[in-house]
Amino acid sequence: MDLSRAFVKDAKRVIIKVGTAVVTTPNGKLALGRLGSLCEQVKELMSSGLEVILVSSGAVGIGRQRLRYQRLINSSFIDLQKPQVELDGKPCAAVGQSGLMALYDSLFSLLDVASSQLLVTDNEFKDPEFRKQLSETVGSLLELRVVPIFNENDAVSTRKAPYNDATGIFWDNDSLAALLALELKADLLILLSDVEGLYSGPPIDPHSKLIHTYLKEKHDETITFGDKSRVGRGGMTAKVKAACHAAEAGMPVVITSGFTTDGILRVLQGEQIGTLFHKDAHLWFSIKEQNARQMAVSARNASRGLQGLTSADRRKILLDVADALEANEELIRKENEIDVRIAKEARIADALVSRLTLKLEKISGLAKSLRVLADMNDPIGQVLKRTEISEGLILEKTTCPLGVLLIIFESRPDALVQIATLAIRSGNGLILKGGKEAARSNAILHKIITEALPPSVGPELIGLITSRDEIGDLLKLDDVIDLVIPRGSNKLVSQIKESTKIPVLGHADGVCHVYVDKAADLGMAKRIILDAKIDYPAACNAMETLLVHTALVKTGGLDELLLALKIAGVQLYGGMKAAEILKLPKARSFHYEYSSMACTVEIVKDVFEAINHIHEHGSAHTDCIVTEDRDIAEVFLCQVDSAAVFHNASTRFCDGARFGLGAEVGTSTSRIHARGPVGVEGLLTTRWLLRGTGQVVDGDHGVTYTHTEFPVDYRKEASKTLGIANDGDSTLASGAHTSHSNGNNLTN
Numbered sequence: 001m002d003l004s005r006a007f008v009k010d011a012k013r014v015i016i017k018v019g020t021a022v023v024t025t026p027n028g029k030l031a032l033g034r035l036g037s038l039c040e041q042v043k044e045l046m047s048s049g050l051e052v053i054l055v056s057s058g059a060v061g062i063g064r065q066r067l068r069y070q071r072l073i074n075s076s077f078i079d080l081q082k083p084q085v086e087l088d089g090k091p092c093a094a095v096g097q098s099g100l101m102a103l104y105d106s107l108f109s110l111l112d113v114a115s116s117q118l119l120v121t122d123n124e125f126k127d128p129e130f131r132k133q134l135s136e137t138v139g140s141l142l143e144l145r146v147v148p149i150f151n152e153n154d155a156v157s158t159r160k161a162p163y164n165d166a167t168g169i170f171w172d173n174d175s176l177a178a179l180l181a182l183e184l185k186a187d188l189l190i191l192l193s194d195v196e197g198l199y200s201g202p203p204i205d206p207h208s209k210l211i212h213t214y215l216k217e218k219h220d221e222t223i224t225f226g227d228k229s230r231v232g233r234g235g236m237t238a239k240v241k242a243a244c245h246a247a248e249a250g251m252p253v254v255i256t257s258g259f260t261t262d263g264i265l266r267v268l269q270g271e272q273i274g275t276l277f278h279k280d281a282h283l284w285f286s287i288k289e290q291n292a293r294q295m296a297v298s299a300r301n302a303s304r305g306l307q308g309l310t311s312a313d314r315r316k317i318l319l320d321v322a323d324a325l326e327a328n329e330e331l332i333r334k335e336n337e338i339d340v341r342i343a344k345e346a347r348i349a350d351a352l353v354s355r356l357t358l359k360l361e362k363i364s365g366l367a368k369s370l371r372v373l374a375d376m377n378d379p380i381g382q383v384l385k386r387t388e389i390s391e392g393l394i395l396e397k398t399t400c401p402l403g404v405l406l407i408i409f410e411s412r413p414d415a416l417v418q419i420a421t422l423a424i425r426s427g428n429g430l431i432l433k434g435g436k437e438a439a440r441s442n443a444i445l446h447k448i449i450t451e452a453l454p455p456s457v458g459p460e461l462i463g464l465i466t467s468r469d470e471i472g473d474l475l476k477l478d479d480v481i482d483l484v485i486p487r488g489s490n491k492l493v494s495q496i497k498e499s500t501k502i503p504v505l506g507h508a509d510g511v512c513h514v515y516v517d518k519a520a521d522l523g524m525a526k527r528i529i530l531d532a533k534i535d536y537p538a539a540c541n542a543m544e545t546l547l548v549h550t551a552l553v554k555t556g557g558l559d560e561l562l563l564a565l566k567i568a569g570v571q572l573y574g575g576m577k578a579a580e581i582l583k584l585p586k587a588r589s590f591h592y593e594y595s596s597m598a599c600t601v602e603i604v605k606d607v608f609e610a611i612n613h614i615h616e617h618g619s620a621h622t623d624c625i626v627t628e629d630r631d632i633a634e635v636f637l638c639q640v641d642s643a644a645v646f647h648n649a650s651t652r653f654c655d656g657a658r659f660g661l662g663a664e665v666g667t668s669t670s671r672i673h674a675r676g677p678v679g680v681e682g683l684l685t686t687r688w689l690l691r692g693t694g695q696v697v698d699g700d701h702g703v704t705y706t707h708t709e710f711p712v713d714y715r716k717e718a719s720k721t722l723g724i725a726n727d728g729d730s731t732l733a734s735g736a737h738t739s740h741s742n743g744n745n746l747t748n
Contacts, residue, residue, distance in 0.1 A: 008270050011187035013051040017177035021194035022258030023058030039107040041264040051142045054149045055177040063096025093154035114146045119153035174238045178246035191239045192258030197275035213276045247277035292473035296480040298460035299429030300404045305457045307427045311378040318374035320452040322367040329363045335440040343437050351595035354538040355412045366417045373662030379680045380427045388708040392693040399684045401427035403482035411435030418663040426683040431463040475500035487666045506670045509593045509619040510540030512651045515610040517627035518551035525626040526564045531650040538595045541622050541654040545600045547610045575602030590617035620669040622654040643676040
């Protein structure tokens with residue numbers, strides 16, 4: 001199911017508008033196959049408990065075809081040589097209406113469904129009594145399981161130019177359907193057309209793309225329409241007008257093809273077919289649609305604007321985002337609850353649902369972590385090294401943003417907040433692709449964060465893509481995107497690495513181990529393994545394998561540990577040794593991330609076998625030893641080749657916030673650039689600033705290289721000594737000067 005269309009599952013009353021182009025063939029004859037399919041779908045919907053109302057065009061087209069035939073057979077040969085005057089629509093409607101209803105009645109009767117005809121004009125809707133009676137009549141028909149079929153009574157309508165005249169209540173059957181949907185309190189309006197939906201250009205143009213969700217702010221000025229319907233009065237322009245009117249009033253509308261045999265059923269199943277109009281669509285998608293390159297370039301330009309701000313201004317942005325999250329907590333949780341409900345209905349694993357859920361305290365916790373991040377030293381422009389190259393020639397190595405990051409993350413909406421705010425703090429542009437299960441949560445969080453950005457930076461700093469198809473285009477942009485961080489399985493990381501020239505910072509599986517040595521304090525071991533497993537089982541730093549020294553089997557220590565896990569509700573699986581000795585069900589694999597209340601247990605003879613096991617089956621994420629033997633602990637700490645290695649502490653401590661990084665974009669198991677929890681520092685690189693007084697190389701003639709190392713706070717101290725104001729003080733952190741200096745700090 002497409003997550004933005006989840007609401008259709010709750011629909012109870014549906015109005016379906018059938019256009020003339022659907023009812024008839026190009027030569028004006030009835031399209032019996034399409035009408036039969038329509039009736040069968042209506043029957044199926046009614047059988048599932050839905051109330052269905054039809055608004056059907058086609059009477060004028062059918063009548064015109066019949067009257068042309070009548071005129072033909074009643075004309076002389078001489079009459080046929082004369083120019084043929086086009087038939088007036090009113091007699092055509094009068095002749096065609098009876099034939100259209102007779103056909104509907106016949107088709108529905110074959111399916112044991114009763115139908116009824118209701119002809120209306122716009123003037124009648126001006127009468128409140130008529131509206132009341134209409135609602136009561138339709139209600140009675142639906143209770144009797146009868147399909148009401150509406151049509152404008154064109155034969156007696158007094159409208160002169162129904163398509164252009166805006167004075168009436170409705171102007172064609174599309175607007176009639178929209179009016180009835182609101183008047184009769186339907187839950188969904190479906191407008192059937194002869195094309196799949198609304199396109200970005202002419203449907204026959206191969207470059208035109210189907211617009212799955214209509215955004216008035218984006219499409220209203222950019223979409224152009226061709227001629228009206230070949231046979232009816234409306235066409236796509238009329239449908240879009242009616243759909244926009246209904247959507248603004250709170251009625252969801254889908255324009256889709258009436259030429260398919262199951263299009264209506266697929267709409268009601270929540271599939272992404274046709275074009276959706278919804279009043280909340282602007283909350284789900286970015287208003288400004290850009291292609292991959294435009295998005296990346298815009299993010300880079302915005303990041304340069306961000307870097308140009310003072311440290312205080314960048315700090316204020318983070319505080320504004322924190323305030324915005326708290327102010328919109330109810331809206332965020334509402335969207336998240338929809339994601340969670342859909343995930344549960346789709347029977348997604350409990351571990352994934354747990355990651356998806358934004359609990360009551362989560363949003364306030366995110367806001368708090370943002371304020372901590374805001375109060376940290378500004379990471380941009382820190383001077384790491386200062387060297388005098390030659391007299392009067394000073395070289396500085398300073399920190400700076402990487403540029404533009406592409407981060408693909410799993411179904412954790414809180415990750416979007418952490419990643420986005422780290423990008424802001426580090427001055428990077430960002431493009432995000434979250435898990436589809438969290439589509440609505442990600443969309444509202446992205447909207448809240450980007451709206452908090454000042455105009456000098458712009459919302460383009462953080463792009464959000466919703467389609468997996470766009471990832472391939474982005475991975476080709478090695479000249480614009482500087483780093484890809486895929487948060488997910490080894491398989492995902494491998495696929496990304498194989499698909500791009502951009503450097504990849506891999507976040508692999510979290511197959512974390514706790515090894516309980518024979519010299520462990522059992523009380524401590526028990527606390528650690530329980531916390532590592534049950535504090536947050538779905539986390540990537542949760543314990544997935546418990547390794548135990550064989551000596552604890554004989555002393556009963558292992559039984560004590562396993563009993564504690566069982567009491568806590570943890571399902572235990574055994575490796576080859578443990579399964580045989582402890583009679584446990586065999587683990588499917590040692591390299592397995594349960595992400596739930598389950599773990600693997602295995603018995604090892606010593607610390608070296610534990611280390612070998614971790615290297616062979618682990619993911620190089622986080623591993624822990626519990627022991628009172630410091631020598632054994634040092635062997636473990638030095639030899640285990642993982643991003644984080646702990647002694648007598650839960651694996652759950654491997655977290656950017658707990659490490660004091662403020663937040664994290666993920667835990668890297670790569671060995672280049674950054675490893676472990678990647679916070680602000682992992683999103684920075686360095687550059688060199690050289691300040692001179694007119695020096696030239698000239699083959700090194702007359703240049704005396706001193707290569708004297710100065711302390712990083714040299715210029716600050718020099719300024720104090722000389723009594724000179726330092727224009728970079730607004731961005732000084734821990735005595736380190738930032739790169740915002742204009743090079744004129746030291747003057748005579």
